[in-house]
Amino acid sequence: MDYDKLPDIPKEFFNSETKQPFSNCLVCECNLMEESQPYAIERAIRHYPEMALKSVVFEYALCAKCISQMENELSSETKMSIMKYFSENLDLSSRPKWQPAEDEDEEPIPFDVSEWIDSCSVKGVPRRELYEYTLCARCIGEKIIPEVVPYMISGLAQDDLVDLFSNKSLGFLDDFTDKHFSGPPEFKELFKGRPILV
Numbered sequence: 001m002d003y004d005k006l007p008d009i010p011k012e013f014f015n016s017e018t019k020q021p022f023s024n025c026l027v028c029e030c031n032l033m034e035e036s037q038p039y040a041i042e043r044a045i046r047h048y049p050e051m052a053l054k055s056v057v058f059e060y061a062l063c064a065k066c067i068s069q070m071e072n073e074l075s076s077e078t079k080m081s082i083m084k085y086f087s088e089n090l091d092l093s094s095r096p097k098w099q100p101a102e103d104e105d106e107e108p109i110p111f112d113v114s115e116w117i118d119s120c121s122v123k124g125v126p127r128r129e130l131y132e133y134t135l136c137a138r139c140i141g142e143k144i145i146p147e148v149v150p151y152m153i154s155g156l157a158q159d160d161l162v163d164l165f166s167n168k169s170l171g172f173l174d175d176f177t178d179k180h181f182s183g184p185p186e187f188k189e190l191f192k193g194r195p196i197l198v
């Protein structure tokens with residue numbers, strides 16, 4: 001895929017503190033704007049529909065190298081169950097489409113991020129009705145790579161996923177949280193035991 005043809009990262013995936021794309025990997029701190037490897041963004045949002053209020057529970061970017069290192073830490077049992085869950089519950093054929101403008105016969109399909117994240121890709125529940133959800137995307141430099149992600153996963157689907165984690169994998173995630181999230185303890189507790197969906 002031609003880098004220049006990829007859509008710019010939409011603001012839904014910006015770092016909420018800088019209001020800009022994430023600049024560094026959470027773990028190795030490499031500069032994501034200069035790297036030629038892709039990276040994943042995950043943002044967990046708490047939503048209070050009655051008050052039209054949103055708060056960020058946690059958010060980060062992880063480079064491809066660190067993701068594959070993390071995956072090695074998860075038990076093969078956990079990885080298999082997660083793959084199985086997604087293959088049974090995520091309908092790939094119903095994901096939105098995106099097609100860059102080429103000078104061939106194919107009509108370009110513009111990228112509209114709301115189509116991709118406005119309902120839970122597993123449960124189908126609309127985002128405006130959810131109290132808790134996670135946004136995931138794959139990016140490279142300042143661009144987003146629309147394939148299966150970006151998507152939104154509701155708290156409901158995340159509860160299913162937590163149940164699929166083996167004790168060994170949950171232990172690894174707890175250690176990871178202790179090491180990388182220094183936020184308020186109540187947020188840390190929320191993150192603990194949450195599967196990383198990238």
Ligand SMILES: [Zn+2]
Pocket residue numbers: 025026027028029030062063064065066
């Ligand atoms: Zn990294």
